[in-house]
Amino acid sequence: MIFKAFVVASLACASFAAPATDSADAPRCNVSSAIIETVGSTLPAPEYTPSFVGLGVGTQNYTCAASGTYTNVGALAEIFDISCLYGQPGFDDLTSVISLLWNAAPPVVTPSEIIAFGEKYDLSFVLGEHYFVVNPVTGSGLNPKWDFTSHAFAGNPDAYVVGSKVDDVPAVTGASDIDWLYLKNLTGSLANEIYRIETRGGQPPASCTPGSNNITVKYTSLYWFTGGEF
Numbered sequence: 345m346i347f348k349a350f351v352v353a354s355l356a357c358a359s360f361a362a363p364a365t366d367s368a369d370a371p372r373c374n375v376s377s378a379i380i381e382t383v384g385s386t387l388p389a390p391e392y393t394p395s396f397v398g399l400g401v402g403t404q405n406y407t408c409a410a411s412g413t414y415t416n417v418g419a420l421a422e423i424f425d426i427s428c429l430y431g432q433p434g435f436d437d438l439t440s441v442i443s444l445l446w447n448a449a450p451p452v453v454t455p456s457e458i459i460a461f462g463e464k465y466d467l468s469f470v471l472g473e474h475y476f477v478v479n480p481v482t483g484s485g486l487n488p489k490w491d492f493t494s495h496a497f498a499g500n501p502d503a504y505v506v507g508s509k510v511d512d513v514p515a516v517t518g519a520s521d522i523d524w525l526y527l528k529n530l531t532g533s534l535a536n537e538i539y540r541i542e543t544r545g546g547q548p549p550a551s552c553t554p555g556s557n558n559i560t561v562k563y564t565s566l567y568w569f570t571g572g573e574f
């Protein structure tokens with residue numbers, strides 16, 4: 345029931361004012377003159393024009409370090425196309441509203457299930473997925489990847505970007521929201537820059553018992569992508 349409400353709300357949001365198009369037409373609305381709103385943070389201004397804006401819904405994953413604090417070990421999120429909502433009333437509240445629904449969903453609703461839902465129904469407002477991969481350049485450590493090869497640009501193997509973090513600042517909205525980030529492309533031709541802003545949730549508890557299980561913490565965020573070849 346709640347999951348259905350969540351999906352319907354996402355669908356209503358993402359398809360608002362959007363013409364029905366096939367999934368190859370991404371983004372559904374042109375955001376090239378959009379302003380990436382980072383006021384209140386020290387994140388740098390973009391060097392390229394915006395190409396995509398996505399709503400990320402997923403989890404941040406943590407493991408308990410020997411020091412008794414959580415360390416981030418990746419994330420998994422579905423990225424919804426919200427380009428047609430840019431400039432509309434409510435755009436600024438999207439991550440808050442969806443965060444309320446996401447947090448209210450029962451534990452059986454996982455990011456994998458949301459992704460599977462997108463696969464099953466071939467939702468044209470899904471851009472793709474966000475997850476972590478071994479650094480493709482150095483072969484060690486994990487880097488974030490945004491992968492649009494199974495949705496927005498299905499069949500195009502270059503429609504992804506692996507990012508390398510340049511800047512990381514506390515969320516303007518407070519300590520319970522994960523940091524705002526600015527990344528540049530490491531590999532892939534989807535984008536030259538990636539912003540994670542307007543985050544909600546995703547922060548782990550302040551302490552943990554070493555040896556305890558890994559945890560996942562729900563979050564939502566805006567992801568802006570600039571430049572790229574798509």
Ligand SMILES: *[C@@H]1O[C@H](CO)[C@@H](O)[C@H](O)[C@H]1NC(C)=O
Nearest residue numbers: 370371373374375376377574
């Ligand atoms: C988006 O709008 C810009 C500015 O009007 C234009 O240069 C660009 O070609 C448009 N992109 C697409 C994919 O239509």
Ligand SMILES: *[C@@H]1O[C@H](CO)[C@@H](O)[C@H](O)[C@H]1NC(C)=O
Nearest residue numbers: 403405417418419420476560
């Ligand atoms: C993160 O957690 C999700 C469950 O929410 C899981 O499916 C995914 O594999 C995890 N990824 C990493 C890198 O730990």
Ligand SMILES: *[C@@H]1O[C@H](CO)[C@@H](O)[C@H](O)[C@H]1NC(C)=O
Nearest residue numbers: 528529530531535536571572
């Ligand atoms: C990022 O993409 C640009 C092309 O748009 C390329 O010149 C640059 O080398 C790429 N950066 C990295 C780290 O690969």
Ligand SMILES: *[C@@H]1O[C@H](CO)[C@@H](O)[C@H](O)[C@H]1NC(C)=O
Nearest residue numbers: 406407417418555556557558
């Ligand atoms: C927790 O995550 C780390 C990093 O992904 C992994 O190496 C470790 O095996 C996981 N621990 C448990 C208890 O699942």
